[in-house]
Amino acid sequence: MIHQDSKTLLKIRGLCATVNNSEILKGIDLTIKSGEIHAIMGTNGSGKSTLAKVLAGHTSYEITGGTVDFEGKNLFDLAPEERARAGIFLGFQYPIEIPGVANNQFLRLAFNTAQVQKNKDELDPLEFDDLVREKMKLLEMNPDFLDRSVNENFSGGEKKRNEILQMSLLDPKIAILDETDSGLDIDALRIVSNGVNQLANKDNATILVTHYQRMLNYIVPDYVHVMESGRIVKTGGKQLALDLEKHGYDWVNIEKTAAAGA
Amino acid sequence: MSVGADSKSLKNLLQGQSQLPASPLDRINQLRSNAVNRVNSLNLPTKHDEDWRFTDISPLTKISFQPVQEASPLKDSDVEQFYLTEAVTRLVFIDGIYAPNLSTQIAEPFEKSGVVVSSLAAASSENLAAIESHLGSQTELQDNIFAALNTSFLHEGALIIVPRNISVEMPIHLLFVATQKEVSSHPRCLLIAEPNSRVTVIEDYVTLGEETYITNTVAEFVLADSAHVNHVRIQRDSKEAFHIANCSVSLAQNSNYQSVSIAFGARISRYNLNVLLKGEGAECTADGLALISNRQLADTHACIDHIKPHCTSHQLHKCIIDDAAHAVFNGKIIVRPDAQLTNSTQSNRNLLLTSKARIDTKPQLEIFADDVKCAHGATIGQLDNEEIFYLKSRGLSEVTARDLLTYAFGAEVIERIPVASLKLQLEQVVHKQTQKD
Numbered sequence: 001m002i003h004q005d006s007k008t009l010l011k012i013r014g015l016c017a018t019v020n021n022s023e024i025l026k027g028i029d030l031t032i033k034s035g036e037i038h039a040i041m042g043t044n045g046s047g048k049s050t051l052a053k054v055l056a057g058h059t060s061y062e063i064t065g066g067t068v069d070f071e072g073k074n075l076f077d078l079a080p081e082e083r084a085r086a087g088i089f090l091g092f093q094y095p096i097e098i099p100g101v102a103n104n105q106f107l108r109l110a111f112n113t114a115q116v117q118k119n120k121d122e123l124d125p126l127e128f129d130d131l132v133r134e135k136m137k138l139l140e141m142n143p144d145f146l147d148r149s150v151n152e153n154f155s156g157g158e159k160k161r162n163e164i165l166q167m168s169l170l171d172p173k174i175a176i177l178d179e180t181d182s183g184l185d186i187d188a189l190r191i192v193s194n195g196v197n198q199l200a201n202k203d204n205a206t207i208l209v210t211h212y213q214r215m216l217n218y219i220v221p222d223y224v225h226v227m228e229s230g231r232i233v234k235t236g237g238k239q240l241a242l243d244l245e246k247h248g249y250d251w252v253n254i255e256k257t258a259a260a261g262a
Numbered sequence: 263m264s265v266g267a268d269s270k271s272l273k274n275l276l277q278g279q280s281q282l283p284a285s286p287l288d289r290i291n292q293l294r295s296n297a298v299n300r301v302n303s304l305n306l307p308t309k310h311d312e313d314w315r316f317t318d319i320s321p322l323t324k325i326s327f328q329p330v331q332e333a334s335p336l337k338d339s340d341v342e343q344f345y346l347t348e349a350v351t352r353l354v355f356i357d358g359i360y361a362p363n364l365s366t367q368i369a370e371p372f373e374k375s376g377v378v379v380s381s382l383a384a385a386s387s388e389n390l391a392a393i394e395s396h397l398g399s400q401t402e403l404q405d406n407i408f409a410a411l412n413t414s415f416l417h418e419g420a421l422i423i424v425p426r427n428i429s430v431e432m433p434i435h436l437l438f439v440a441t442q443k444e445v446s447s448h449p450r451c452l453l454i455a456e457p458n459s460r461v462t463v464i465e466d467y468v469t470l471g472e473e474t475y476i477t478n479t480v481a482e483f484v485l486a487d488s489a490h491v492n493h494v495r496i497q498r499d500s501k502e503a504f505h506i507a508n509c510s511v512s513l514a515q516n517s518n519y520q521s522v523s524i525a526f527g528a529r530i531s532r533y534n535l536n537v538l539l540k541g542e543g544a545e546c547t548a549d550g551l552a553l554i555s556n557r558q559l560a561d562t563h564a565c566i567d568h569i570k571p572h573c574t575s576h577q578l579h580k581c582i583i584d585d586a587a588h589a590v591f592n593g594k595i596i597v598r599p600d601a602q603l604t605n606s607t608q609s610n611r612n613l614l615l616t617s618k619a620r621i622d623t624k625p626q627l628e629i630f631a632d633d634v635k636c637a638h639g640a641t642i643g644q645l646d647n648e649e650i651f652y653l654k655s656r657g658l659s660e661v662t663a664r665d666l667l668t669y670a671f672g673a674e675v676i677e678r679i680p681v682a683s684l685k686l687q688l689e690q691v692v693h694k695q696t697q698k699d
Contacts, residue, residue, distance in 0.1 A: 056655050059647070084657035096652040100670025109666070110656040117657070149670075166656060 016065035042227035087173030156183030193218030297413035349435035358447025419450030515541030
């Protein structure tokens with residue numbers, strides 16, 4: 001929701017990044033304010049997942065230009081874990097399986113780290129168990145997932161629910177959800193979207209990185225940005241996603257060419 | 263190594279043998295004197311021996327070890343940190359000497375039904391026949407100089423006999439405590455599991471200090487038809503100690519041997535596990551974890567011999583190697599011509615935490631039957647960067663993320679220990695060791 005008194009959470013200016021010396025982001029400008037939901041759409045290889053990972057601090061990417069300001073701080077001064085503690089959350093496109101690390105142990109460790117950051121009390125295993133079970137209900141998750149290893153042998157949908165469960169525990173300021181809709185059937189899509197909607201409020205912001213429009217039927221964006229070849233080439237309201245769905249990504253190019261020709 | 267140096271180091275290791283009091287059991291005296299002859303006819307292995315290629319034990323010949331002269335007078339409070347709540351029956355040995363004041367008897371109902379948990383030296387006459395036929399009977403120990411050395415010093419040891427159809431629910435704890443420097447101890451265990459019996463044994467080597475000493479153990483496990491034995495072996499000796507161990511297991515028809523072996527301690531350790539699947543339908547699991555750092559060396563040699571058809575064996579051996587430590591794994595699976603329909607898996611997975619850490623691994627399959635299912639393999643790797651990033655993206659520090667992943671790697675093996683309090687104790691040890699400042 002766009003608010004009058006919202007504050008700027010994230011200001012990206014001219015962001016360029018490479019992986020293995022190949023340029024993926026070629027000058028991204030984007031401003032995210034509290035209360036807003038942004039959708040970043042684009043074809044495969046347009047750079048939208050790279051943008052998500054760069055914001056979370058993945059070490060495979062090299063920042064070659066531009067600035068990112070997060071609540072008045074230079075984001076690139078912060079290590080990935082510091083970004084997470086400061087309130088940036090990345091929902092992974094392919095959540096990592098970690099055999100041997102119990103999900104509840106991992107969730108509690110992450111949760112308590114966030115609690116310390118917020119100067120709040122850490123929860124002991126019993127207190128945490130109550131909390132996490134409550135959160136799991138929202139995502140219609142089976143409590144058995146607490147005792148299993150993190151994401152190990154989870155189905156695609158279960159992994160994505162586990163991502164949103166982490167998001168709900170960490171209560172981030174900016175949630176960047178990278179292709180969270182991929183691999184979800186209709187029911188899981190509804191449940192996950194419902195979870196994201198419940199977590200969105202006037203103080204935080206959500207960035208949905210997606211290829212398809214279908215998730216946006218459930219989570220209504222305030223802005224839709226279209227990425228292509230490492231740049232945002234078009235920005236609009238929720239109607240833009242519907243137009244894209246109808247006409248395909250080529251339509252943006254044709255429009256651009258037409259505009260250039262006119 | 264020259265002959266002169268070799269015989270000197272052997273004499274060194276036999277120091278104190280001649281002062282050993284004669285055993286009341288003739289069989290023991292006979293085994294002892296045969297073993298002394300064996301020791302004198304065998305050479306200490308060097309890196310020229312195929313079986314010892316990666317493990318140089320010459321450092322142990324440079325120190326003069328001898329059996330403990332005066333037993334350390336220990337109280338419960340000195341060692342109760344190692345006691346396990348589930349294990350109400352416990353035999354404690356201090357520097358190789360049986361300590362009756364710290365040991366606890368088997369519960370009366372079990373004693374009445376014929377379960378024996380005692381020092382070998384205190385074995386009663388009705389158990390003599392069983393001891394005679396099984397003690398020192400496993401042939402592969404005969405040509406092994408360390409096993410022969412152990413037998414040369416055979417006096418007190420742990421004797422466990424579980425009669426037919428008896429299930430001992432509570433685990434039995436064999437606790438070997440090292441306290442003094444430059445001491446040699448030769449712990450011996452004999453477990454006889456009669457048909458359809460069931461028992462869990464924890465063989466636990468601990469230390470009260472960080473002295474240099476040598477522990478040289480032999481364990482013999484005999485499983486009769488349909489017997490079920492859980493064997494947990496924990497080696498947490500001093501980081502300056504030498505630990506040499508030989509364990510021989512023989513399985514009769516439909517018997518089941520489940521083992522987990524953990525090595526944290528010792529400057530140099532070597533564990534030889536020899537499992538003979540002698541009866542149809544026998545099953546064995548032999549899992550292991552070595553967690554070592556600094557300049558430790560941990561060597562595991564396992565040989566699982568499928569002699570009869572329809573047997574299964576599974577082995578997962580993991581090593582976590584930090585600093586300039588060195589792990590060795592040699593896993594041999596033999597499938598004899600008779601052993602059709604064998605099902606065998608073996609996996610050795612290694613985690614190297616530094617560029618100086620080293621692993622030498624050699625999984626071997628020798629298959630002489632044609633209708634079998636065998637899979638084996640080894641992996642060597644570092645911590646996965648994507649896993650580390652995932653944890654960091656949730657706010658965990660680099661160090662916490664690494665610790666957690668290292669711990670998880672080892673926990674897979676520790677999880678398999680069927681004794682909750684021991685599992686917890688070990689999880690804490692691993693946690694402490696994987697946690698860097």
